[in-house]
Amino acid sequence: MTIITKFTRQLGLNHPVMSAPMGTVSGGRLAAAVSNVGGLGMVGVGYGNKEWLRRELELVRKSTNRPWGVGFITWCITQEIFDLVMAYAPHVVMFSFGDMSPWVKQVKAKNIPVFSQVHDLNGAIDAHSKGADFIVAQGCEAGGHGTGARGTFSLVRGIKKQSLNLPIIAAGGIADGATLAAALNTGADAVSMGTRFYASFEAFADYRMKERLVECSGDDTIRTEVFDIVREIAWPKGYNARAITNKFVALWHGNERDLKLFKTKHKPTYLHAQEHADPKIAAVWAGEGIDYINDIKDAADIVREVIKTAKIKLI
Numbered sequence: 001m002t003i004i005t006k007f008t009r010q011l012g013l014n015h016p017v018m019s020a021p022m023g024t025v026s027g028g029r030l031a032a033a034v035s036n037v038g039g040l041g042m043v044g045v046g047y048g049n050k051e052w053l054r055r056e057l058e059l060v061r062k063s064t065n066r067p068w069g070v071g072f073i074t075w076c077i078t079q080e081i082f083d084l085v086m087a088y089a090p091h092v093v094m095f096s097f098g099d100m101s102p103w104v105k106q107v108k109a110k111n112i113p114v115f116s117q118v119h120d121l122n123g124a125i126d127a128h129s130k131g132a133d134f135i136v137a138q139g140c141e142a143g144g145h146g147t148g149a150r151g152t153f154s155l156v157r158g159i160k161k162q163s164l165n166l167p168i169i170a171a172g173g174i175a176d177g178a179t180l181a182a183a184l185n186t187g188a189d190a191v192s193m194g195t196r197f198y199a200s201f202e203a204f205a206d207y208r209m210k211e212r213l214v215e216c217s218g219d220d221t222i223r224t225e226v227f228d229i230v231r232e233i234a235w236p237k238g239y240n241a242r243a244i245t246n247k248f249v250a251l252w253h254g255n256e257r258d259l260k261l262f263k264t265k266h267k268p269t270y271l272h273a274q275e276h277a278d279p280k281i282a283a284v285w286a287g288e289g290i291d292y293i294n295d296i297k298d299a300a301d302i303v304r305e306v307i308k309t310a311k312i313k314l315i
Helices: 006-011 027-037 050-063 079-086 101-108 121-129 154-162 178-188 207-215 226-231 247-252 257-263 263-275 288-292 300-312
Strands: 017-019 041-046 068-073 093-095 114-118 133-138 144-146 166-173 190-193 221-224 239-243
Touching: 006 093, 006 190, 006 247, 017 041, 027 041, 027 068, 027 300, 050 101, 050 114, 079 101, 093 101, 093 133, 101 114, 101 257, 114 121, 121 221, 154 178, 154 190, 166 263, 178 190, 178 288, 178 300, 226 239, 226 247, 226 257, 226 263, 247 257, 247 288, 257 263
Parallel strands: 017 190, 041 068, 068 093, 093 114, 114 133, 133 166, 166 190
Antiparallel strands: 144 239, 221 239
């Protein structure tokens, strides 16, 4: 059971489904599971924990002989982390959140396709001019970090009209076969799913955090800066992140100035909640597509179910 697109043909895949490279959540086990079933599994480089990266990249390399990739948070790449990751010979490299110019030539020199995640039309045009081979069009429905206010499907259509002649991967609010089919009908060549794979057994997250994805709806998510402020992670201006709202958000969203003033006081409490998987305080990154997530299951079964139901919708 396959759906053939430019994405699957160019990368030698069976299915137009990619697991988003969620930092610390998308490790080697999840990436290998998605790749082994015919999709494209991605390891999230995150903020560059070297010990974690060595372990997870070695795991995915040993666990699959299918294509897999890595995703960088572009604004915080260092040459040391870049070289460490590239030493494991990923088949795809994705750049998100920042200028990929300093890194593209190094990737191209290894004949590896470059994915560039964008949030608006100018970003897509810029990515094309800088050598991107694939465009990941991330709408504001997506979980985790992003910017801009475009919805996923309108963004895909807008980029399609630019005639850049690059495959487009739709990201944001996609979590089942119906939304995959809708993305393909809108002009995308594949989809990137993050939150749906967060709710898999292979994802790096406490089971309680995954349960929150099943319990909540898109109405329970919010784009906010408060989790980055308390963790003292200096994301560039304009970026925030979508997560499930909780007591911490209720206390500080809209009151960010005071949180910045007292962050050293609140940080230990937050980190304790994060370590002990307390969703009342810690962030559970989630996109608006959680309405379609009804269970926690194996990543391979997620891919199979999404493809099966998408084919029904496409007929």
